[in-house]
Amino acid sequence: MLEISNLTKRYGSDAAVLEDLDLTVEGNSVVAIVGASGAGKSTMLRCINRLVEPTSGSIKLNGSELVTLKGAALRQARRKIGMVFQGFNLIDRLTVMENVLAGRLGYVNLYQAVTRRYPQADIDRAFALLERVEIAHYANKRADALSGGERQRVGVVRALMQEPEILLADEPTASLDPRTSEQIMRLLQSLASEMSLPVLINIHNVAQAKAYTERIVGLRHGKMIFDGAPEDFTKEALDAIYGGIEAPDDQLIETPASGPRQGARGVAHDSF
Amino acid sequence: MVDNSSAAQGRVWQRYDGRQRLIRYVVLLLSMMVLYWAVSDIDIFWPWVWDAPNQIGSLGARMWPPDPSGLGEIVAALLETVHIATLATALTIFVALPVSYIAAQNTTPNRACLWLGRFILVASRSVNTIIWALLFVAIFGPGVLAGILAIMFRSIGFVGKLMGEAIEEIDRRPVEAMQATGASKAKVIAYAVVPQVMPAFFAIIILRWDINIRESTVLGLVGAGGIGVILQGAIDTFAWPTVATILIAIITLVLLGEAITGVLRRKVI
Structure with missing residues (x-):
């Protein structure tokens, strides 16, 4: 079971990328995290295995706190957290x-x-x-x-x-063609039940999120604004998450929290 | 069709405007002045320059025909030259790799190490092989050991700098993936860094071995072993036919080295 509470992440003195986020994932459920570029999806996933250092808050995996771990203890904890990446x-x-x-x-x-x-x-x-x-x-x-x-x-x-005791997938299908990405989503879905793993999937494609997951979490500007079953994910919820965000502006202002650049930042934060 | 209306005709176009042209003339004039200054300031004894063609002819005549009598000794010295280059290159690897690791921005443990690494690289590169050789001859006495160390100390900067750049250019994403598995730093390097810099490593080492063969042919001039020792001796005793043989042997060796490294490069990379 994964329990995230009051998770906040800000880069330097910029506005928070994640703000006071709470999320609990139990059992072998497949959870989709949707949101526009820069909504904080990647940052949230990377806070769980500490490729990005959270600013404050608590993340517990099966009862043990992850945020305060250091050195060998952190590496031992990471062994139990599998991660799948957008760029493989x-x-x-x-x-x-x-x-x-x-x-x-x-x-x-x-x-x-x-x-x-x-x-x-x-x-x-x-x-x-x-x-x-x-x-x-x-x-x-x-x-x-x-x-x-x-x-x-x-x-x-x-x-x-x-x-792993949990699987994190950061845009696992964004670099793939539609057919292949369906296959990967189906694979993640069936593996979750075969191995009784909770799986968190960051995903752009709302249709795939609805088809292959049992719960959808919507992020916007680092805050959770939707949490519910795919059938409850209505047009209104979609507009609330993506509406009014103009793609070019969004890219200009908030790219630090999305895509490969996010990855580079994550590495830098880990002092490698 | 292109519209040939009157507005499009007779328009003036120039690559440079007046100011740009002035700057270009000034730069040209300054360059000429520096060259004139250099030529007039150094002390060249011009009669010797005009006499040079005669001297070349006479030296050529004295060298011809090359004397093959000392060939056995020359080949042995050439082999020693190659051994100096090979050993020095091999030893360089052990020193240059750790230095490149601390001199690369993305792997260095801290800023002090970064600057230490960069200092080692700059120090190694700014001192010429012959000067290193003079130093080591003074320390260890004349011989092969001084030569090996001289070549090695110059190579550390070359290999270390290029390897450091190769490490800085790796794709960071596999590094992130290895960290996510819970791998320690050493394992992250072994899996995410080493495979990515392997091709660069082989290319750099082969290139440096090639350069080192050429550099080790002159080491003997300062007493640091190799073919240069015999060359110096032959010049000092005016044994010009032997000098000719040695020069031909060196050219043959360098060409051979070039051919071998060319093949290696194609095979390995």
Whole structure:
């Protein structure tokens, strides 16, 4: 169970990207987080695994506080939080199998990681998951030789290799064509129930959010303005979330909290 | 069709306006003055310059035909030259990689390390190989060791700077993904940084090995080992046919090095 309370994030002295956000996700529910670019969707997801440092508030995963963790304790907590990215974030020059096994980096030691001597159990799990998403025959291909949909499936398998207690997906379908993105959404939906995982999905596409998730959370300017079942997500709710936001202005003013630039900022915040 | 109405005809167009043209003439004039100053200020003994063609002819005559008698010794010295370059390049890797790691903005642990790394790179690059060699000959005495260290100290700056730039140019997204798995910093580097800089690493090391072969041919002039020692000895004893053989041997070696690195570059990258 994930419990977010009073979460606030601001970059420097700018207006808050997230303001006093409360959200509780239980069991194996699939939750869509919708909102315009800059609404704070990515920032919220990245606050959970601390790729972005929250300014204040509390985030609890299965009862343990994440916001105050540091160093080794933070890394141990991150092992239990799988993440799927918009740009897949695979290591292009490594093989599919190496990318997938990278999901175990939090569990193996440095020698095992560098020499690729992963425990047999990890390799078995990797093959089982690759079979599950039907790309096991690509195990020894380089990641950059795959198509977009296949690459995202590698990204999903990598996250699942962590044996996560929650899965975060940041615009997992935004770089994919419509058909492939439907496949990925269906995959995330069925994996959630197979592995009884809660899944949080940031998504632009409201139709997909309604079709593949059981709960929709709407953000605007860092505040939650909708929380309910897909069938309650009406035209009014849609207008409240996206209405009156002119795309170009929105891009100019609020891009720091969206897309790949958000990623770069997140890394900078983590002192890497 | 283009409309040839009167308004479009006879309009004046010039690439530069009056002010721009004035600036260009002033810059040209200043450049000429600097050149004139340089030529008039240095002390060239002009009769020797006019005599140069004769001297070239006579030196050529004295060198011809090249003397192959010392070839065995020359080949051994050339091999020593190659060994100096290879060992120095190999040793460079161990020092240059940590330096490039702390001199890259995105991996450096803190600002002090960043400036330390940059200082090492600048210091290494601003001192010429021959000057490094003079220093190390003074410390370790003449010989191969001084040569290896001289080449190595100059290479650290070259390899370190280019590797640092390669590290700064990596895609940050895999780094973020590895951090999200709970990987430690060392594992993040092993998985997200190393694979991305591998091609650059091989290209830089091959290029530097190539440069080092050429640089190590002159080390002997200051007593730091290699073919240069024999070359210096032959020049000092006016053994011009031997000098000719050595020069041909050096050119052959450099061409060979060029060919080998060309093949390696295509194979590895």
